[in-house]
Amino acid sequence: MSESESYQNWLSSKEHDKESLCLNCGACCGVFEDPCEHLMMTPEGKSHCRVYATRFGPHRSVSGESLYCVPIRQKIGHSWPGDERCGYKKFKLG
Numbered sequence: 222m223s224e225s226e227s228y229q230n231w232l233s234s235k236e237h238d239k240e241s242l243c244l245n246c247g248a249c250c251g252v253f254e255d256p257c258e259h260l261m262m263t264p265e266g267k268s269h270c271r272v273y274a275t276r277f278g279p280h281r282s283v284s285g286e287s288l289y290c291v292p293i294r295q296k297i298g299h300s301w302p303g304d305e306r307c308g309y310k311k312f313k314l315g
């Protein structure tokens with residue numbers, strides 16, 4: 222394996238470690254107020270984004286309000302309804 226491939230693998234594993242902190246509660250996608258139009262909740266109460274691969278940017282809530290999806294590290298310093306459930310906040314990572 223080349224140095225570049227090793228580095229890419231290391232980056233991927235770090236990204237996976239960080240993403241695994243998400244508890245899929247849906248709070249940052251508005252589940253406790255006015256959810257994003259792309260938010261889907263499973264019967265087990267886990268959130269999924271229907272457009273995850275292209276999520277960043279302008280969207281609408283189910284009531285038609287504008288919202289702008291940003292990486293969680295840009296939200297971590299702010300508050301939102303239900304953020305006490307957020308795995309990133311619990312583990313103080315962003």
Ligand code: SF4
Nearest residue numbers: 250257259260270290
């Ligand atoms: S687009 Fe963003 S805000 Fe909307 S459900 Fe997906 S991750 Fe959540």
Ligand code: SF4
Nearest residue numbers: 243244247249307308
């Ligand atoms: S609030 Fe935190 S734990 Fe819940 S879905 Fe958003 S990033 Fe994941």
